[in-house]
Amino acid sequence: DQAFEDPEAYKEFLAKIYAGISLSGQQGPAGSPDLAGLDEGFSNYLRLYWKMQQLTTDEAIIGWNDGTIQDLHGQVWTAGNEFIRTMYTRLMYQVSLTNEFLRQTTDDKLSSRGVDADLRAEIQVFRAETRFMRALSYWHLMDLFANPPFVTENDAVGAFLPQQIQRADLFNYIESELLDIVDEMAAPRQNEYGRADRAAAWMLLGKLYLNAEVYTNTPRYNDVITYTENIINAGYTIPQIPYFHLFLADNDSNGAQEEVIFTIPFDGLRTQAFGGMTFLTHAPVGGSMNPAEFGINGGWFGIRTTPTFVEQFPNEENSADGRALLYTDGQNKDIEEVGPFNQGYAVAKYRNVDVNGVPGSDASGDHTDIDFPMFRLADVYLMYAEAVLRGGGGSASTAVSYINELRQRAYGDTSGNITQGDLTLDFIIDERSRELYWECHRRTDLVRFGQFSDQGVWQWKGGVQQGVTTEAFRDLMPIPETDLSLNTNLEQNPGY
């Protein structure tokens, strides 16, 4: 309780909850880590989530030799995989953090500490945001692991064995939580930059409903239409700037922010971690790429993409589509070997320079200013279009106009526009990849389209060069062996 004598402590604790998805510990860029089970830089929330969502798909492959990291792209992971384990641990840690915040800010606690009315009102908003953050992490848990352990603020800290929740029940819980808090959250675009508002909660609801068929076997596409429309009407716009500006160091001020519903802010000097955007900027740079153009001191020679992704773009690397941010000089399109960086085209999406090419604030070139756009309007448009196609209502012509708005930004003119006839589900999954690649959506999208495991082939899937399909149980990640052995209430997902 001593820690809360300073009234600022509540906001700082809330800051920790947001920092839980951007930083890895209490000392930047490394030191005093939150999690001790894996190297600190690797234990970062965004970095792990990115790996789960991207490395497992056709959009990304990594050449490093760190533990079982290559098993992710190969889809040959086991329940002992430390990256999967740490993702799970990080997610549950984030849930624990939010629970602790809720326990520390009950009416009783606040009264006993004599917290004044103004601060109490503010804390009520903090509590709603905390519950949003908990819902976000539970969504990730539900999406990746289906049936995670379930703990709320009603469980005390200590050595007990949490109960396992079933995926459909967790769906209901997340939904009810979000519906419960949505009105308490700040109005769309009214909260401080970096904090979640009502639109973020709508977006999360939209994500739940879009994938509801996967999670609960019950489609909810009409709800997708409702919540995407809420967001679309809340004043976000697709800025008329080149696509690549969205992922630059100044993407909190170059106009890109107009589109962003929920962001994970990073700062080269103040918000430093070896996970997050530092990873996403350095790891894909190597070969003959000039680090200076990326505003960094050097590449980490790790991540490339597969030919399958390259082929999503007409004319591939020479595509008129401005979203094909591929780097091919010295790179082989095919991936003969996983290790060497020159196998597979490189992706030049995240660059720590501003629109004028000026590098970010960290002159050492280690850490970047790029904010990660977790939810943005382009995704909402595509969700709307998909829900229309899947029978959720809405208007197909509106959907086409939304998509053409994105494609006009991508092509710089109307040459890439589509007609209503082009609007199919096959088009949607490809368009999502073209628009949203490397933004942590791909695995969930492929699962929803049934193309992740037993359908769909790309190089090195299944651990072989030409790629093979894998078994359908890999649509879910395994509950980590460690936690299964500790918590006898847990049951492993089928297949593992």
Added chain:
Amino acid sequence: TVTDKANAMPLPGVNVIIKGTSRGTSTDFDGNFSLEVSQGETLVISYLGYTPQEILFSGQATIDVALVEDAAQLDEVVLIGYGATTKQDATGAVEKVGDEDFNRGAIVAPQQLIAGKAAGVRVTTGGGAAGEGGEIRIRGGASIGTEFGATNDPLIVIDGLPIDQRGGAQGSRNALNAINPADIEDFVVLKDASATAIYGSRASNGVILITTKKGSANQPLKLEYGIQASTRRITNTVDNLSAAQYRQVAEADGVDPSEFGNANTNWQDEIYTTGIGAIHNITASKGYENFSFRVNYNHVSQEGPLLGDLYERNGFNTSFVHRFLDNDLKITAIARGIQDEYQYAEDGAIGAAVRFDPTQPIRNPDGSFYQYGTTANLAPANPLFTLAETEDRQTIQRFIGNFNIDYNFWFLRDLKLSVNGGIDYAENSGFRFAPANPNNAGAFNFNGQSQGLNRNTSLDFLLNYKTFVESINTNIDITAGHAFQEFYIRTDIDEVSGPNTTIDTDINRNALLSYFARASFDIADRYLISASFRRDGSSRFSEDNRFGNFPGVSVGWKLMNESWMQDSFFSNLKLRAGWGVTGQQEIGQNYGFQGIYTPSRNDQANIQFGTTINGEPIFIRTLRPEGFDENIKWEETTQYNVALDYGFFNNRLSGTIDFYYRETEDLLATVPVPSGSNLRDLITTNVGEITSRGLELTVNGVIFQKENFGWDTNFNVTFQEQEVTRLSLNNDPNAFFLVGGISGGVGNNIQILRPGFDPTTFFVFRQVYDNEGNPIEGSYVDVNGDNQITEADRQPYKKATPDAFIGWTNNLRYKNFDLNFTFRGSFGNYVYNNNASDTGNLNAITNQPGYLANGHASVLDTGFTNQNLFSDLYIERADFVRLDNISLGYTIPFEKMTLRTSLTATNLFVITEYSGLDPEIGNGIQNNFYPRTRDVVLGLNFTF
């Protein structure tokens, strides 16, 4: 005159006391003494290591006594913690190593004195660095070890002051360096729990009692000056490719020869040098009737072998003993002031030298250091540049003081009160400058100041009552006491690297409050019973778990004193058995039982909440709640010990056989918690069990004992095994944790903690070989038969700790020459060659981003393209026998002075099958190990 019967040499410093009184004297340098004696009184003449003699005074003008050396030294006093006993009355597993048995040479770290000298005790140096210490393991340690659990280091008690198990000073390579090895009288190793239980919560890993030298009563002024000059050179380097081999391998793998340089540089040879060292000791001691003192000044300087590595020590060690009130009151004051100075050479240069391109020169034609250049930002800096530019100094000023009062009550002389106050205070201050990696254009220099303070204060009182009860023919020795000890550690960090600044202070404080008692009975000089009890409270646990009780019981049967043994060929035979419970609370954290909050430790761990009106981001620090386990409590070890002490041929052949079995419960380990149940992924809690058993055999032989020639030998062998038996809250037999981090990719571990296995067991794939016996790259045994090689196919295989280890010491003398040598050996231990597994492949050599790197020569045999980090190919048998120490001395007895000259060589050779750098690696993972040195030492010792 008192002489040694064996060689008729006079014995100085022999105690001569009139029996039943406190009147006495000791012999001078020529063995002479004078004393006023009355008719009918009996003189007791005693000297450490000799059988005492009693002589009835009947008016003789002179008395000549020839003392006989007691080969087994059964009367030798042995400290046992808050008291003392004699060797023949000891019932626990207690072993004393006195200064005559110590390893010779220019020894800087006290633990090196006893390496190989005691069964069950293993001392492993961390490498050849200047001022390096060594890890001490008594019976292997009872815990998991610091990487994942509580420490395995023993408790060390110096002159009654228990030293902080975490070290006692920050910034030092070895906290024991505060004690001058030349100042140590003896080490007593308490091994089993019946002996250590009196130290309660810190005793599970054994206890080492160090006694320092003091002046003795009635002793003429003695001045000593000793100097040891030494050279230190490494004996081996990592087996990487020579420049010629490198060119061949790299070119064959497609590197354009134009990328090679024209030089042939062996970087490893370049970074090491011959270190020069000198140790000076000046000592004066004198004893009056009621007062004695000893003053020692010690200067040590030790260099290298890594360029720029330097350790210097200046120490003043003083002790004063004063007796009052007819010897009923004795005050002992010991004070030592030590200044340790380290110049740390940058260890990173060792790894860089192993990897740096051997075809490149050290310097460019213009004299500047060669570097890879800024296209290779991940490349290492030139190791010689790193060594030249990095500055890393640490100065530690330490004061260790002890104040002891012993008082025999006037009304009951058998009752003694002892008060012992001690302080160990250390301040350190250091500076580190590390240059930016010149290959990385944007990198910054690092500047750091570190300052700290360690304070350990201790106060204990005890009452001791010793008497002989005639009616039951029993000697009784009872002790009861109370102890308090507090530890305070402060660490200030002030680091600047480019725009990043970290300024922080950590304060760390904990205390122990204890009550203890012991009763020992010696019935009819045949049956020994001793029982002790300690109740310890630690601030590290919640009130519910704060106190722990630690009992110990041991019994002994002096078979030799039974009448029916009178004619046996044994000259000593004693059976001992002991049981005890000890604890462990050294878990490295002080507040593990309660929830605390940690704010951001620097400005780089803030996040953005909103923007100012001008659009500037507003950053806010974060506040993290910490995980905790309010039920955390002691780790508890129960140990059984059965032993036999034996002696033959008038104890010229003697020794001990000890067998022990040990079980640690509530093992403190840092383990995963069930996800969601705590605010941490791993937590230190009581989770497992570990058992160990061992057999220790010691043989001491006096082979020759002639006037001009003597030879005695000591051989000890220890067999041990250790097994984790439980490792999870729910007793899951398959629970395991990977430990033993290796290089070559982040987060890779090579060892496994798992029930049923030794805690240092390796965890590997079983390599598949072709018909010629060559390993097939990437091909492993598919253990679970699922047609895939995944981490489920990794198997526990071999271990780093030995099954057996030996020490063999010989002392020979011929006239004025003496020769000592000590072998040490270890069997059944394995080492993982991480240098080979990490870089012994083509990828490591030719496919580094933007630069060429050297690799391990094993690539010539394996031809591996990629890293095969987890192949059992890299687990190698590492049995060894090492000639640790050999010393030849010659003593010249001048009229007023004795001069001893000696020549010592350490680490002269190692016999081993292990192909890597050194088979003796503490954790069994060889990776850029600081190589051990071979020292040659010239010693001169003057005594006036």
